[in-house]
Structure formats: structure tokens, C-alpha cells
Amino acid sequence: MLSGLYGEIQGIMSRETMERLSTSARKAVEHLQEIAGGDAQEYLDAAIRLYNESLRTKEEEAAAYADFHTSIACFYLCKWSEALFHANRSMETFKKTGNEYRVCLCYNLMGILFATQGDMALAVNMFSKAMGDADAKGFPFISALARANYCEACFAGKEYETLIRISKKAMDLFLKTEDNKERAGNIANLLTQQAGAYLALKKDEEAKNAWKQLKALHQEYPDIPKGLDEMIARLFFDEKFDPESADKDRAEVIRCFDRAQNRNNYIIWILEFMENLRSTNQRDLLAHVIDVMETDLSKTSYPHYQLIVSKYRLDLCFLEGRSRDEIFDEFYRRLYLADQEQQQANRNFHYYLEMQEQLDEEKQKAAKMRLAARTDPLTGLANRRSLEEEGQQHFLDMMEQKSLFGMEILDIDHFKGINDGYGHEAGDLCLKRLGKVLQNEADSHCFPFRYGGDEFVVLYVGLTKEGMEAHAASIREALQPQLEGLPLFTVSQGICIGTPPVSASMEEFLMQADGGLYQSKENGRDRVSIVSFREHQYRALVRQIH
Numbered sequence: 339m340l341s342g343l344y345g346e347i348q349g350i351m352s353r354e355t356m357e358r359l360s361t362s363a364r365k366a367v368e369h370l371q372e373i374a375g376g377d378a379q380e381y382l383d384a385a386i387r388l389y390n391e392s393l394r395t396k397e398e399e400a401a402a403y404a405d406f407h408t409s410i411a412c413f414y415l416c417k418w419s420e421a422l423f424h425a426n427r428s429m430e431t432f433k434k435t436g437n438e439y440r441v442c443l444c445y446n447l448m449g450i451l452f453a454t455q456g457d458m459a460l461a462v463n464m465f466s467k468a469m470g471d472a473d474a475k476g477f478p479f480i481s482a483l484a485r486a487n488y489c490e491a492c493f494a495g496k497e498y499e500t501l502i503r504i505s506k507k508a509m510d511l512f513l514k515t516e517d518n519k520e521r522a523g524n525i526a527n528l529l530t531q532q533a534g535a536y537l538a539l540k541k542d543e544e545a546k547n548a549w550k551q552l553k554a555l556h557q558e559y560p561d562i563p564k565g566l567d568e569m570i571a572r573l574f575f576d577e578k579f580d581p582e583s584a585d586k587d588r589a590e591v592i593r594c595f596d597r598a599q600n601r602n603n604y605i606i607w608i609l610e611f612m613e614n615l616r617s618t619n620q621r622d623l624l625a626h627v628i629d630v631m632e633t634d635l636s637k638t639s640y641p642h643y644q645l646i647v648s649k650y651r652l653d654l655c656f657l658e659g660r661s662r663d664e665i666f667d668e669f670y671r672r673l674y675l676a677d678q679e680q681q682q683a684n685r686n687f688h689y690y691l692e693m694q695e696q697l698d699e700e701k702q703k704a705a706k707m708r709l710a711a712r713t714d715p716l717t718g719l720a721n722r723r724s725l726e727e728e729g730q731q732h733f734l735d736m737m738e739q740k741s742l743f744g745m746e747i748l749d750i751d752h753f754k755g756i757n758d759g760y761g762h763e764a765g766d767l768c769l770k771r772l773g774k775v776l777q778n779e780a781d782s783h784c785f786p787f788r789y790g791g792d793e794f795v796v797l798y799v800g801l802t803k804e805g806m807e808a809h810a811a812s813i814r815e816a817l818q819p820q821l822e823g824l825p826l827f828t829v830s831q832g833i834c835i836g837t838p839p840v841s842a843s844m845e846e847f848l849m850q851a852d853g854g855l856y857q858s859k860e861n862g863r864d865r866v867s868i869v870s871f872r873e874h875q876y877r878a879l880v881r882q883i884h
Contacts, residue, residue: 836871
């Protein structure tokens with residue numbers, strides 16, 4: 339329903355490599371690219387052949403490409419449910435093969451499919467997902483395409499301010515791609531949308547400027563075709579600023595409308611044109627457009643738009659004074675279409691829930707992987723990697739707030755002796771116990787980490803010096819009761835406390851806390867040594883742990 343899908347296929351295919359495909363599969367995909375804008379049934383048959391061949395050769399990547407092109411062929415053939423099924427299966431397979439570029443594209447495609455049903459909320463959700471992933475993974479072309487489609491959805495929902503904001507970002511992204519006819523065509527579509535939005539908002543100067551840019555673009559690229567959307571936007575522009583040209587523009591729109599092969603791709607603009615014909619009392623032209631669109635839409639599964647067109651048919655019945663029976667027939671038809679629209683909305687929601695469940699599962703898996711990567715498996719504490727990320731944020735927060743920051747490093751006294759005398763299993767049990775003590779000590783001001791070996795780090799934020807000392811003492815006291823099966827052990831601690839100056843780093847605090855730990859060791863262990871942070875205090879710290 340959104341225009342430019344064929345151009346998107348061509349542009350995207352030219353921007354990706356297919357190195358993971360076998361030679362025969364690559365040739366088959368290239369063939370699909372070549373015939374994508376031609377006979378839809380031939381296109382579908384070729385995609386299905388590739389899928390069957392990929393099952394035989396067990397090429398998952400080729401199967402994903404086949405599903406993707408099958409989805410688009412089904413879209414051309416107005417087989418909406420099949421199109422969404424193959425788009426979703428293509429996305430899942432591309433996720434398995436790690437083709438993130440194509441995954442982003444599948445979200446974009448599914449947004450287009452939802453938009454064809456008039457379900458703009460679900461469409462925008464898919465476009466947003468495509469934009470977010472493409473931005474995060476560095477795919478500016480797909481991000482720009484998703485934004486362009488997002489803008490068309492906004493136009494349908496009359497969210498003109500949002501359209502203007504998103505379209506400007508899309509143009510910036512397109513300008514980062516190769517300068518060619520295709521890029522110019524995409525920018526022309528965005529300028530058309532902007533011009534329409536500015537006119538709707540009664541921002542005349544901005545509308546004139548958008549149209550001026552569009553005119554200049556056509557002068558630079560004279561072979562860019564003017565689509566039906568641009569023709570309709572031109573009519574609206576001239577009605578306001580050059581009324582004498584409006585009749586000529588309207589006639590040109592009708593000629594372009596009659597010649598168009600994929601009118602359903604311009605349905606959003608055609609509906610705007612129908613409203614224009616109704617408001618200007620162009621009954622004969624409106625009746626012609628209604629007749630053509632009813633015929634086109636009857637071949638599709640798009641009840642949402644059929645229902646809208648039927649409203650204009652009913653309006654026309656009243657304007658023309660049709661018989662009571664004709665009006666009742668149209669009412670009954672609208673009731674039928676409304677029922678069909680509700681059923682389609684339910685199917686859309688079902689598809690959406692399935693996709694959301696898949697996304698939720700992926701998010702949970704990703705969250706577990708992130709947690710595992712940042713958690714020490716022995717003690718359950720956050721690990722050194724987590725310290726480098728989370729700790730840095732706490733450090734910067736205290737620097738910005740000009741508040742005290744404390745960094746403690748502690749280790750188990752005579753840990754080597756425990757391992758040698760009792761065995762490494764006992765040593766691990768001691769580490770687990772210390773980890774448990776630190777977990778119990780943790781709160782919104784105290785953040786413990788396992789640094790490595792028998793070393794642990796504790797960050798203190800938003801506390802006074804006395805509060806930090808209390809936490810450190812509590813750690814030692816919690817270790818005093820000897821547990822059955824474990825040797826009694828103590829810890830030595832060093833804490834560096836200070837308000838981080840702008841030029842300081844967390845590593846400097848750690849080095850100076852390490853110096854405090856060294857003092858505790860030298861003074862007999864089982865104690866805490868407090869050092870005040872000294873800026874630019876670089877010193878080599880040599881540990882003697884007996």
C-alpha cells in the first residue's frame with residue numbers, strides 16, 4: 339500500500355553482499371531481483387523454486403531469501419496473509435543465520451504489510467523496530483527507508499508534525515548514501531510528503547519551500563518519474579497558490595490515475611484526492627475514481643480501504659438522489675465490509691502478538707546473556723567487566739554532583755595458605771562466603787564486585803566518610819562467626835575517598851585504594867585503611883601477600 343516497494347528491493351539488493359550463498363543460490367537470488375518488477379506470478383514461482391532447492395541443499399540463508407521474495411510476490415498478488423507469513427519466517431531464518439541487515443529489512447516489510455490493511459499502529463510499531471535496529475547496527479539506507487514509510491503512515495493518520503520531523507531525518511540519512519537516481523527518487527517522495535503536510539498545517543512558506551526543492555530536484559534529475567502522489571500534491575498546492583491551474587492539474591491527476599498500474603500503492607493519496615473531489619463537487623470525476631478503486635480493491639484483501647471508498651459511494655448516492663433501495667444496498671455492503679475489517683483487525687492483532695512473543699523471548703535470552711557476561715559464576719557478584727561499565731557511571735555521577743565517592747578493594751588474608759592447607763575447594767567456599775556477605779551488604783549506596791582471584795571491589799556513592807567506614811566494619815564483623823567446614827578467615831581492606839575532580843579517573847581511585855590495602859597488610863591484616871584521594875597521585879604499588 340505504501341509506494342516504492344520495488345525501488346526499495348532494487349536499492350537494498352545493491353547495498354548488500356551475498357557471500358554466504360552458494361554460487362547457484364546467488365544466481366537465483368539475482369534472478370529474483372531482476373524480475374521483481376515484472377510478472378508477479380512468474381516472480382512468485384521463481385521464489386518458490388529457490389525455496390524448494392534450498393531445502394534440498396539445506397541452505398538456510400537461501401531459504402530466507404526465497405521467503406523474503408515470496409512475501410513480496412504475495413504482496414503484489416494481494417495475498418496478504420501469505421505475504422506476512424513468509425516475511426515473518428524470512429526474518430526468523432535471517433536471525434538464525436546472523437544476517438542483521440535483512441532482519442531490519444523484514445521488519446520494514448512487515449510494516450508495509452500492516453499498512454496495507456490500514457492498521458497504522460502496528461505498521462508504525464514495525465517501522466520503529468526497523469529504524470531502531472538499523473540505527474544501532476549502522477544501516478543508514480534501511481533506516482532511511484523505514485523512516486520514509488513511517489512518514490507515509492503518519493500522513494495517513496494526519497500526524498503532520500511528526501511526519502515533518504521524521505522526514506527530515508530520513509533525508510539526512512539518504513544524503514549519506516550514493517548520489518544517484520534512486521536516492522533522488524526517495525528524496526522526491528519525502529519532499530512530496532513534506533509539502534502535503536505543510537499545506538495541511540497551513541504553513542504556506544514551508545510548503546512553498548518544499549515544492550521549490552522538489553522542482554529543483556526534478557531539474558537536476560529530469561528522468562525521475564512523477565508519481566501519482568506528487569501529481570495530487572501539486573493539485574493541492576495550485577488550488578491554494580495558483581487556482582487557475584487547478585482544473586488542468588485535476589485533469590492530469592485523472593490521466594495519471596487511469597494509467598497507473600499499481601493504484602493500491604497510492605491509496606492514501608487517492609483517498610485525499612477523493613475527498614478533494616467531494617468537497618469541490620466534482621461528482622462525475624468522483625464517481626469514476628470510486629468505480630475504478632472498487633474494482634481494484636475487490637481483487638484484494640484490504641477491507642479497511644474498501645470501507646472508506648464505500649463511504650464516498652454512499653455520499654454520492656445521497657448527492658445524486660439515488661433510490662431508497664440503492665442506498666439500503668450500499669448500507670448493507672458497508673455493514674459487510676465493516677465486519678470484514680474487524681475480522682482482519684483481529685488477524686492483524688493475532689500476528690502481532692505472535693511476533694511480540696518472539697521478540698520477548700529474544701529479549702529475555704539477550705538479557706540472560708548480558709547478565710551472564712557481567713556476573714561472576716562462583717560468587718554471583720557483578721564481575722570486573724560490570725565494574726568497568728557500571729562503576730564508571732557511578733563515578734561520573736559523583737563527579738557531576740560534586741559528592742564523595744569511595745572505592746574499596748579487599749582480599750582474603752593468607753588466601754594462598756588456605757588453598758595450600760585446606761584445598762582449592764575450601765578456598766572456593768571462602769570466596770562464596772565472602773561474596774554472600776558482600777551481597778547482603780549491598781544497597782543503593784554500596785555496590786560490590788568480584789575483581790579477580792580473591793580480590794573484591796566495593797563502590798560507595800552518596801555516603802559520608804563515616805557511612806563508608808561503617809560498611810567496611812560490617813563486612814569484617816559478618817565474617818567473624820566460623821562456619822562448619824570452613825576455616826576462619828579475615829579480610830584486609832583499603833578505601834580511597836574523595837570528591838572526583840574533572841581530571842580524575844576511576845582507575846586513580848582504584849590505585850590509591852590499592853595503596854590503602856597495602857597499608858592494611860603491612861599493619862597486621864584484618865583491618866581497613868582509609869586514604870584521601872590525591873589528584874595525579876601515580877605510584878607503583880607492590881603487594882606483598884603472605
